Amino acid sequence: MTETAVGSSAVGNAAQSKSEQAYAAVKARIVEGTYTPGYRLVLAKIAEDLGFSVVPVREAIRRLEAEGLVKFERNVGATVSGIDPTEYLYTMQTLSIVEGAATALSAPLIDSVAIARARAVNQEMRECLEHFDPVRFTALNQDFHSVLFEHCPNPHILDLVHRGWNRLASLRSSTFRFVPGRAQESVREHEALLQLIENAADADTIEKAARQHRAATLDAYLAQAKQ
Amino acid sequence: MTETAVGSSAVGNAAQSKSEQAYAAVKARIVEGTYTPGYRLVLAKIAEDLGFSVVPVREAIRRLEAEGLVKFERNVGATVSGIDPTEYLYTMQTLSIVEGAATALSAPLIDSVAIARARAVNQEMRECLEHFDPVRFTALNQDFHSVLFEHCPNPHILDLVHRGWNRLASLRSSTFRFVPGRAQESVREHEALLQLIENAADADTIEKAARQHRAATLDAYLAQAKQ
DNA sequence: AAGTACGAAATCGTATACGATAACTATGGC
DNA sequence: GCCATAGTTATCGTATACGATTTCGTACTT
Incomplete structure (x- = not known):
């Protein structure tokens, strides 16, 4: 319980969209250290793991990018951003x-x-x-x-x-x-x-x-x- | 020149993705007042206006949501958020x-x-x-x-x-x-x-x-x- | 042996299609 | 005449498909 990401809109999970779920899932893995800095986040792979399609996953990743948790490069992909x-x-x-x-x-x-x-x-x-x-x-x-x-x-x-x-x-x-x-x-x-x-x-x-x-x-x- | 949105990553527009373009376009319209608070942002409509498909437009809107410029409601749509x-x-x-x-x-x-x-x-x-x-x-x-x-x-x-x-x-x-x-x-x-x-x-x-x-x-x- | 050029594989970017949900409208009961 | 309900429409949500770009490996040249 102390290991969860902090500050996510903590409302009930009533009818969460898949992009929300993907966001929460990937964020949690980053924050709790499953995905360490430098880890390569391949959309298709994450999508398959979660059982979703790539579109909502992509949205989630872009959102994490906006928060600075991942680094995204056009046509290349996303990696968990370390902090120099x-x-x-x-x-x-x-x-x-x-x-x-x-x-x-x-x-x-x-x-x-x-x-x-x-x-x-x-x-x-x-x-x-x-x-x-x-x-x-x-x-x-x-x-x-x-x-x-x-x-x-x-x-x-x-x-x-x-x-x-x-x-x-x-x-x-x-x-x-x-x-x-x-x-x-x-x-x-x-x-x-x-x-x-x-x-x-x-x-x-x-x-x-x-x-x-x-x-x-x-x-x-x-x-x-x-x- | 004084009327543009401020702080957008101001690098050269070399090979901007459509989601970037859509983001910039909609943001500009909001900031300069073309889209006033309460204005309904219909994905399909914006997509058609810009000549894009809905997916990148959706991404742009969600990004604007994260910045607080628009309010997004699941299965309902986005509106330019006024400030109460x-x-x-x-x-x-x-x-x-x-x-x-x-x-x-x-x-x-x-x-x-x-x-x-x-x-x-x-x-x-x-x-x-x-x-x-x-x-x-x-x-x-x-x-x-x-x-x-x-x-x-x-x-x-x-x-x-x-x-x-x-x-x-x-x-x-x-x-x-x-x-x-x-x-x-x-x-x-x-x-x-x-x-x-x-x-x-x-x-x-x-x-x-x-x-x-x-x-x-x-x-x-x-x-x-x-x- | 090192560098370059080409081709194959991986991955992203976006268009299109269709199902799901909510808003709207019209109809019937009271 | 007003409210409840069913059907219709508008719009979103996501899956799938395919084109675009980059990366990697291999073969060829010098």
Whole structure:
């Protein structure tokens, strides 16, 4: 349940069109890592696997292309798009901005129950650090932020956050693995963020903290990459 | 030239696929106002107009749907999506955030030539106010901001800005017409923004000013709508 | 042996065809 | 006269088919 793509229009699946199904199916495979970056997405093959024809599959792939999850080349085909360092920077920078805004907008709407829930998740993350469970850590990290954003009053902004997450999904938990100490820091920042929200800090402070939380991960990655 | 949709991948049209052409054609018609909100986009009709078949047209429409320019209903069809007050709020709020970030990121890269160009555009906007030419005013407004963002180092953020603009395009110049005095104020804010950039103000200050510039337009609209 | 040219295979791009669904219209019952 | 219902039409959704383009392998030339 923690392994699904995030942010797909989560309505009931009443009478989904095949293109929707294909979209969801391929997206899920990319996000959960079945299709790794560079994987070649052949329309005919996917169509056969799903039992559909190529037209809806093509539509699904183009949609995923628009979200940046696959790279599509005319008359050549689609591949799952990896994220090179530059793309990673762009994505993280954008995320830092939209997450900052999302957090600031959500903060006044987060009740004590949600705070407690987030805190519990964060506690579990701490435990993951001790047992060294990066996969679960990353999933919990998503849960943590989901609680924060759950009530974001602006769906457009929330959508941008989700897109960024999915974009990063294929290299999930990379920073946890590759940047020593960052995860510990991240957990501390989470707690600090919760306290700011609890104390009803002004929007600007919360925005900056949330933005910094993401930016710090990026910086840690960049510093490491430079070595 | 000022009337075209903004931000479409502006590479040479070498061997564009029909779905690309259809996308561009329909998008242009929406942005320039040929297809007004509520206009019913019948696949077969558009296909015939363009001389294509329905499949690429369908793909184009779905793509426009993803950008929020059209509303698509299963087994019913597509209509050009108007923006109701709520949508307008969401869009403007999102724009204020991404434009703020885009401006702050671009500021250090804007040279004196670009500043002069922007200032000239802003001067012309002033003249439009005297002659009461809202259409040209809006076009110039786009030009002004284009100069500012031209060198935004993060293409993802720039893309988000463009999307917001296209989203607003169908009700372009509305605030100029409907909110008295706002346009004058806007021109003044432009000049203030230019001075901040010239003086190499810190990123935070610039971001806040740019964000406020957009937020003020939204507020003016909301205040007016409430009456 | 390396490079080039040609041909075959794979794959995409789109037209056409037909089935499915929803909107519309006309008819009959109350 | 108004509402419910059946039939018709419009439109979408997708399968299939085929042409277009690229890629890959092979044979030929130097």
